[in-house]
Amino acid sequence: MMTQVQSVITAQVDSKTIALSEYEPYVEEKANIPDSVDVENVSWLSLADVTKAIVHHAFWLADQKQKLSPKQYRKLLVDRGWKGEEKKYLKIATAFSKFSPQDLAKIEPLTVYLLANNSNKYKPVIDTLLDLSAITQEAVRSLVKQQRTPKQPKPEKPSIWRRTKNGGRYCQIPPIHxxxxxxxxxxxxxxxxxxxxxxxxxxxxxxxxxxxxxxxxxxxxxxxx
Missing domain, CATH: 1.10.1220 (Arc Repressor Mutant)
Incomplete structure (x- = not known):
């Protein structure tokens, strides 16, 4: 069951996003796995690993955009096959600029995308996370739920029309008081x-x-x- 869950998590994230060779923390973590374990046959990425890898990638990409010239940056995107995919990661880097990847490790990847893609709407949620001693998926879900304002039902337009059984209609004037x-x-x-x-x-x-x-x-x- 664990292997299946990890496989689903891994499949949800673009393989380009978690190219581990670019992120030293994950290379070191992989290197610390006991030699007795066949690393190549074990899906060792946990949910926290995926989230941290996404955020690491977002920060790294934003940093490259700052350092490189526009031409070099475009070449980077094309060479790595990221052209057209970069915007969502830059949004993550912007929305969570005050956090570290480790801070967000306990949030589901899809929740990270949700908050970043709607950063204006969820800015109060993101700001509140700065005050939490531990950021968890449950805490984020609760804050998001509080942020959602229930839609006010639109008042129905008064109508005098009523339907007959055969599909016709007739008007019925309400009682006059x-x-x-x-x-x-x-x-x-x-x-x-x-x-x-x-x-x-x-x-x-x-x-x-x-x-x-x-x-x-x-x-x-x-x-x-």
């Missing part, structure tokens, strides 16, 4: 005196209001005698 019940009283009187349905009267009222809004109906005030 008023202290004096004037609207309901007036509507009922119209229904009783004119023999019309509530729907018919409401439809006519809406048509008249629409005509007034469009200027086709003018309100004439009676002059006082």
């Amino acid at each position: 008023s202290e004096d019940e004037q609207t309901g009283v007036t509507l009922q009187k119209m229904m009783d005196s004119e023999g019309l349905s509530a729907q018919k009267i409401v439809a006519e009222a809406i048509a008249l209001r629409q005509a007034y809004k469009e200027g086709r109906l003018v309100l004439v005030k009676e002059e006082k005698k």
Whole structure:
């Protein structure tokens, strides 16, 4: 099971990223493995090794960009097959410039990428890590969770439309509440005196209001005698 997990971790990281010959700490660690162990047949990279290698690579690449001329830097990227891949590592170097690779060893590689790629959003999280005595994946996950603000549900637009079983639709006016019940009283009187349905009267009222809004109906005030 351990071999499978380590293999998955190794597969998740570009082999160019963890070219161990470039990072002395990892060469020394490999050299310190007992001779009785067949190094070539053991996947000895742990999760911490992968994270540290990524951060080491990011810092080294950022340093090369500062030291080399633009032409030399481009040649470095092309020669090593990193062209187009360098930006995400430079983001890591920028986001975690105040940390050492060892500081971040207990964070999952994907979490490192997440924070670096969204450094503006997660700047409070990264700043808080500076105050922690031990930076762990659990601590980072908790800080990230706190940083995420729950999306406020958009208020639903009021709708009078309802669906029938056969796919059609009809409009349904919500209940009308008023202290004096004037609207309901007036509507009922119209229904009783004119023999019309509530729907018919409401439809006519809406048509008249629409005509007034469009200027086709003018309100004439009676002059006082």
